[in-house]
Amino acid sequence: xxxxxxxxxxxxxxxxxxxxxxxxxxxxxxxxxxxxxxxxxxxxxxxxxxxxxxxxxxxxxxxxxxxxxxxxxxxxxxxxxxxxxxxxxxxxxxxxxxxxxxxxxxxxxxxxxxxxxxxxxxxxxxxxxxxxxxxxxxxxxxxxxxxxxxxxxxxxxxxxxxxxxxxxxxx
Numbered sequence: 001x002x003x004x005x006x007x008x009x010x011x012x013x014x015x016x017x018x019x020x021x022x023x024x025x026x027x028x029x030x031x032x033x034x035x036x037x038x039x040x041x042x043x044x045x046x047x048x049x050x051x052x053x054x055x056x057x058x059x060x061x062x063x064x065x066x067x068x069x070x071x072x073x074x075x076x077x078x079x080x081x082x083x084x085x086x087x088x089x090x091x092x093x094x095x096x097x098x099x100x101x102x103x104x105x106x107x108x109x110x111x112x113x114x115x116x117x118x119x120x121x122x123x124x125x126x127x128x129x130x131x132x133x134x135x136x137x138x139x140x141x142x143x144x145x146x147x148x149x150x151x152x153x154x155x156x157x158x159x160x161x162x163x164x165x166x167x168x169x170x171x
Contacts, residue, residue: 001042001045001046001087002020003016003017003020004039004042004087004091004094005080005084005087005090005091006084008090008094009035009039009091009094009095009098009102010094010097010098012035013035014028014029014034014035014038017035017038036099036101036102039091039095039102040102040105042091043091043102043105043106043108043109046087046088046091046109047108047109047112050088050109050112050113051112053070053073054070054112054116057069057070063119063120063121063123063124064120064124064168064169064171066120067117067120067137067165067168068165068168068169070117071141071161071164071165072161074141074144074145074157074161075154075157075158075161078148078154078157078158079154081144081145081148081149081157082148082149082152082153082154082157083149084149085145085146085149086142086145088106088109088110088113089110089142089145091106091109092106092107092109092110110138113138114134114135114138117134117137117138118130118133118134120134121133121134121137124168124171125171137164137168140160140164143160144156144157144160144161147160
């Protein structure tokens with residue numbers, strides 16, 4: 001996960017993965033026949049990590065607070081966002097350029113987040129057919145990640161997250 005996030009899928013070699021894992025390239029090939037197979041496991045790990053994160057956040061009974069807690073993770077991860085960008089978004093775009101099957105798998109990460117955000121807005125608005133609130137928030141999250149990486153300003157992340165929280169509280 002770390003290598004794909006820091007270097008991008010295209011730049012990482014199987015030998016890099018083996019070295020970072022403390023095994024030989026041959027041993028790595030015994031477990032995974034290709035870098036693509038490793039990537040499928042990385043995507044599954046992202047899906048699992050995100051699901052666990054949502055389960056933890058869902059312990060809070062207030063959907064507005066849940067969204068705020070999720071947004072707080074952007075602030076908590078500001079340094080990594082600035083240095084490397086969003087691991088899940090970047091992985092998706094790497095896959096889209098490299099391999100359709102991997103891109104389809106990586107789409108599940110983004111869809112899982114979008115579905116969770118949508119669920120929170122349905123609970124807030126009590127309207128099942130909400131318009132695009134979840135898409136607006138998810139777009140803002142992607143935008144914050146890009147701006148943070150381009151500007152290198154952690155305060156930008158905090159300011160934008162505060163604006164989004166204010167918007168959510170106003171509902």
